Amino acid sequence: MRITALAGGTGAAKLLRGLVACLDPHDLTVIGNTGDDTEVWGLHVSPDLDTATYALAGRLDVGRGWGLADETFRCLEAMGRLGEETWFNLGDRDLATHLYRTRRLRDGRPLSAITGEIARRLGVTARVLPMSDEPVRTRVRAAGADGGDVWLTFQEYFVRERAKVEVREVAFDGAESAGPAPGVLEAIHDADLVVVCPSNPVTSVGPILAVPGIARALDATAAPVVGVSPIVGGAAVSGPAGDLMRARGLPVSPVGVARAYAPWLDALVVEPGDRTFEPALRAARVTPLYASIVMTDLQSEAALAAAVLAARAQLARAC
Amino acid sequence: MRITALAGGTGAAKLLRGLVACLDPHDLTVIGNTGDDTEVWGLHVSPDLDTATYALAGRLDVGRGWGLADETFRCLEAMGRLGEETWFNLGDRDLATHLYRTRRLRDGRPLSAITGEIARRLGVTARVLPMSDEPVRTRVRAAGADGGDVWLTFQEYFVRERAKVEVREVAFDGAESAGPAPGVLEAIHDADLVVVCPSNPVTSVGPILAVPGIARALDATAAPVVGVSPIVGGAAVSGPAGDLMRARGLPVSPVGVARAYAPWLDALVVEPGDRTFEPALRAARVTPLYASIVMTDLQSEAALAAAVLAARAQLARAC
Numbered sequence: 001m002r003i004t005a006l007a008g009g010t011g012a013a014k015l016l017r018g019l020v021a022c023l024d025p026h027d028l029t030v031i032g033n034t035g036d037d038t039e040v041w042g043l044h045v046s047p048d049l050d051t052a053t054y055a056l057a058g059r060l061d062v063g064r065g066w067g068l069a070d071e072t073f074r075c076l077e078a079m080g081r082l083g084e085e086t087w088f089n090l091g092d093r094d095l096a097t098h099l100y101r102t103r104r105l106r107d108g109r110p111l112s113a114i115t116g117e118i119a120r121r122l123g124v125t126a127r128v129l130p131m132s133d134e135p136v137r138t139r140v141r142a143a144g145a146d147g148g149d150v151w152l153t154f155q156e157y158f159v160r161e162r163a164k165v166e167v168r169e170v171a172f173d174g175a176e177s178a179g180p181a182p183g184v185l186e187a188i189h190d191a192d193l194v195v196v197c198p199s200n201p202v203t204s205v206g207p208i209l210a211v212p213g214i215a216r217a218l219d220a221t222a223a224p225v226v227g228v229s230p231i232v233g234g235a236a237v238s239g240p241a242g243d244l245m246r247a248r249g250l251p252v253s254p255v256g257v258a259r260a261y262a263p264w265l266d267a268l269v270v271e272p273g274d275r276t277f278e279p280a281l282r283a284a285r286v287t288p289l290y291a292s293i294v295m296t297d298l299q300s301e302a303a304l305a306a307a308v309l310a311a312r313a314q315l316a317r318a319c
Numbered sequence: 320m321r322i323t324a325l326a327g328g329t330g331a332a333k334l335l336r337g338l339v340a341c342l343d344p345h346d347l348t349v350i351g352n353t354g355d356d357t358e359v360w361g362l363h364v365s366p367d368l369d370t371a372t373y374a375l376a377g378r379l380d381v382g383r384g385w386g387l388a389d390e391t392f393r394c395l396e397a398m399g400r401l402g403e404e405t406w407f408n409l410g411d412r413d414l415a416t417h418l419y420r421t422r423r424l425r426d427g428r429p430l431s432a433i434t435g436e437i438a439r440r441l442g443v444t445a446r447v448l449p450m451s452d453e454p455v456r457t458r459v460r461a462a463g464a465d466g467g468d469v470w471l472t473f474q475e476y477f478v479r480e481r482a483k484v485e486v487r488e489v490a491f492d493g494a495e496s497a498g499p500a501p502g503v504l505e506a507i508h509d510a511d512l513v514v515v516c517p518s519n520p521v522t523s524v525g526p527i528l529a530v531p532g533i534a535r536a537l538d539a540t541a542a543p544v545v546g547v548s549p550i551v552g553g554a555a556v557s558g559p560a561g562d563l564m565r566a567r568g569l570p571v572s573p574v575g576v577a578r579a580y581a582p583w584l585d586a587l588v589v590e591p592g593d594r595t596f597e598p599a600l601r602a603a604r605v606t607p608l609y610a611s612i613v614m615t616d617l618q619s620e621a622a623l624a625a626a627v628l629a630a631r632a633q634l635a636r637a638c
Contacts, residue, residue, distance in 0.1 A: 042422035072393055078415030082440045092411040096397030103361035121401045 001309070004029045004191035004223075008204020009036075009048050010065035010238060011230050012197035013055035014295040018305030019195070020056055020126060021298065028126040029187040030056070031214075033199070034111070035131075035138035035172055035207025036154040040088045041079060043098040044105055047155075048204065049115050049130055050097055057122040065238075068093045087160045112181040129187065131208040134178035138203050141169035154203060163240035167247040170202055175210035180217075188217040193312045196227035198237065198293060201260035202244035219264040226311040227261055228269045228293055228304065229254045237294060253277055258286040267311050269293060269304070287315060320628070323348045323510040323542075327523020328355075328367050329384035329557060330549050331516035332374035333614040337624030338514070339375055339445060340617065347445040348506040349375070350533075352518070353430070354450075354457035354491055354526025355473040359407045360398060362417040363424055366474075367523065368434050368449055369416055376441040384557075387412045406479045431500040448506065450527040453497035457522050460488035473522060482559035486566040489521055494529035499536075507536040512631045515546035517556065517612060520579035521563035538583040545630040546580055547588045547612055547623065548573045556613060572596055577605040586630050588612060588623070606634060 003023065007016060007030050019028055033048040047066065054060040054068055061069045071091035080086045090098065097118055104114040110133040119128045140157040143166035144150035150165075157163060188194060199205050209215045218225055234252050236242045242252040250256035254270045254277045261268075267287040270277065271294070281288045291307035292300065322342065326335060326349050338347055352367040366385065373379040373387055380388045390410035399405045409417065416437055423433040429452040438447045459476040462485035463469035469484075476482060507513060518524050528534045537544055553571050555561045561571040569575035573589045573596045580587075586606040589596065590613070600607045610626035611619065 041418045042425060043418070068397075072391065072411065074391055074411040075394065075414045075418070078387075078412040079418070082415055082419050082437065084415075084419060092391065092393040092414075093397040095394045095411075095414065096401055096403075099360045099362070099394070099398070100401050100403060106361060118401065 001192045001312070002027050002029070002190060003193050003195060003309070004031065004187040005195040005197055006031050006205055006208050007048065007052050007197045008033045008199025009051050012048070012199045012204070013051045013060055013065065014301045015195070015197045015228060015305060015308070016052055016055050017298065018295065018301030018303070019308070021302040022305045022309055025056065025124070025126040029183070029191070030126060030128045031184055031187065031208060032128060032130055033204050033207050035136050035203065036158070037135070037137070038088070038153060038155045040090055040098070041084060042102070043090075043095075044102045045088070045090070045098050046101065046111070046115070046130065049128060050094070053115070053119050053122060053124055053128050056119070056124040056126050056128065059122065067091050088155060110181070112183070127183070127187070129183050130181050131184060131214065132178040132211045133181045134174060136175045136178050136207050136211060137173040138207050139171045139173055140167055141171070142167055158240070163243065167243050170206065170244060170247060172207050172210040175207065176212065178211050180211050180213050185213055185217045188214070188221050191221060191223040193309070194218065194221060194223050194225040195308055196225065196261060196265070198228040198230040200230060200236070200239060200241040200244060201250070201257050202241065202248050206260070215264065224266045224312055224315045225264055226267045226269065226289070226308055226315075227257065227265050228308060229257050229271070229274075231257055232271045232294065233274060254288070255280045255284065258284045267315055269308060269311065289314065320511045320631070321346050321348070321509060322512050322514060322628070323350065323506040324514040324516055325350050325524055325527050326367065326371050326516045327352045327518025328370050331367075331518045331523070332370045332379055332384065333620045334514070334516045334547060334624060334627070335371055335374050336617060337614065337620030337622070338627075340621040341624045341628055344375065344443070344445040348502070348510070349445060349447045350450055350503055350506065350527060351447060352450060352523050352526050354455050354522065355477070356454070356456070357407070357472060357474045359409055359417070360403060361421070362409075362414075363421045364407070364409070364417050365420065365430070365434070365449070368447060369413070372434070372438050372441060372443055372447050375438070375443040375445050375447065378441065386410050407474060429500070431502070446502070446506075448502050449500050450503060450533065451497040451530045452500045453493060455494045455497050455526050455530060456492045457526050458490045458492055459486055460490070461486055477559070482562065486562050489525065489563060489566060491526050491529040494526065495531065497530050499530050499532050504532060504536045507533070507540050510540060510542040512628070513537065513540060513542050513544040514627055515544065515580060515584070517547040517549040519549060519555070519558060519560040519563060520569070520576050521560065521567050525579070534583065543585045543631055543634045544583055545586045545588065545608070545627055546576060546584050547627060548576050548590070548593075550576055551590045551613065552593060573607070574599045574603065577603045586634055588627060588630065608633065
């Protein structure tokens with residue numbers, strides 16, 4: 001069974017770990033968000049691609065949800081001594097990935113090829129694709145100190161400001177002129193099941209959907225498209241998804257997630273306690289599926305992954 | 320007393336440590352070799368500038384003679400895991416210097432300005448100047464495995480091949496079209512004493528002298544120019560200076576050092592056991608001065624520095 005997963009950061013990483021525990025990793029293609037890519041100390045950093053790759057390699061720092069396990073931050077400390085900004089945490093081992101990526105990009109290689117090289121060299125047999133080889137950058141219009149508007153890069157908003165500023169608008173710079181990376185549309189078209197990981201629908205999955213052609217491919221694929229809600233009840237499992245959904249005019253609930261993925265989402269896995277949203281989900285033509293979506297260890301990751309994989313058969317029966 | 324020192328790597332670092340133990344660091348200008356600058360993982364590395372800067376900051380790994388004290392190499396290990404070359408050792412803290420330099424160079428800043436920024440930010444009050452803002456690259460024509468010629472960058476020769484290949488020629492690519500960095504000629508002209516550190520005369524001091532205008536300034540300055548021999552008896556104190564001097568047709572002795580620095584060298588500090596070379600040195604119009612030139616600790620570094628500083632008065636008496 002060929003699985004194609006749209007992936008953002010931490011929540012996606014957990015489900016991806018679960019998926020490769022349940023299936024042959026060769027059957028998995030990950031389409032990763034690059035809207036939060038950024039330049040740090042002259043290096044091209046792709047946080048979500050790396051989180052997915054490290055998770056699939058079994059090397060992610062699970063506690064933090066980003067970066068490599070058993071990491072140190074000595075270069076970062078030295079950067080601080082040189083007077084450089086240090087709010088974006090790059091670990092010493094992690095730096096190797098960014099140095100490699102930056103050098104290869106300067107050599108003229110596309111990000112998709114480099115992402116594949118890094119994954120292979122870290123022993124990942126699943127395929128990891130960036131949504132696009134062209135730069136798409138998520139920006140957040142936030143309330144500045146004086147109450148006026150200030151545009152922040154996603155990392156300025158998320159890491160530097162710890163997502164504590166009021167969000168007024170989210171934009172994806174460069175999206176209109178970007179194209180899907182090689183293999184992205186095919187992976188959606190050829191999949192037996194498309195999974196939308198439990199990532200922030202606005203800034204993790206939103207940039208992927210903003211790349212022209214991807215939403216259409218999701219609409220057109222014969223594969224069922226199953227999402228996992230990143231929202232339990234009225235709050236995000238982690239991160240600022242709630243604030244960002246509100247800023248986009250979406251209710252902070254599984255229904256808001258379903259609305260963000262209309263009209264191509266077939267089913268949404270939600271927490272069993274969220275049955276109250278079932279009528280609204282069905283009205284939006286989304287089949288609710290119930291499973292525990294809060295992943296706290298490898299066992300719960302694999303259990304959720306198994307529930308997602310089972311969705312294909314469930315949906316086939318429902319047709 | 321304003322001191323200007325021409326500096327290569329390890330031996331220079333020791334004398335520089337001694338000099339700043341003896342005088343106000345504000346009175347010291349270091350002109351560093353950039354002939355062995357290299358690109359590693361896409362980063363611009365200036366080994367000799369960094370060795371001088373770290374030594375002056377009191378942060379050099381004295382045992383190794385390069386890099387920072389209390390260093391780790393975790394990024395390097397991770398680079399190896401990514402399949403990258405790892406024969407050039409960049410430490411995790413040291414990486415910050417190269418990342419900073421590389422980014423600033425990409426911003427269009429000249430190397431001399433960046434070198435000053437790094438030195439100041441590490442608390443160095445002496446002035447550290449690269450010999451040139453333009454790239455000058457030392458290359459070594461060596462015997463290849465098949466006996467034929469192979470051109471190596473200096474670091475390939477020195478680090479990768481551990482200086483164990485036969486040297487046939489040394490060249491300084493780009494030297495003819497390079498100019499001295501801002502402040503270099505002035506520092507030589509305005510000095511009260513010019514010191515040539517105990518560095519390899521071919522590949523550490525040679526590139527500095529190959530920059531048009533610098534040798535002429537050394538010849539023209541009113542300041543006495545005092546060298547410290549990197550050779551004791553018939554062998555280098557450390558490193559491949561012997562092989563490189565032979566390849567340049569120089570005798571491996573204090574006389575060979577004097578010859579490399581003719582006609583502008585006024586005095587050469589040599590080991591007391593090397594009095595046998597006195598007639599040849601005097602014939603070359605170089606005053607031999609005797610002091611222990613093997614530096615094994617801060618005390619011996621300071622003692623040699625004091626002997627070098629005393630040379631000015633000695634030479635004045637001799638006139």
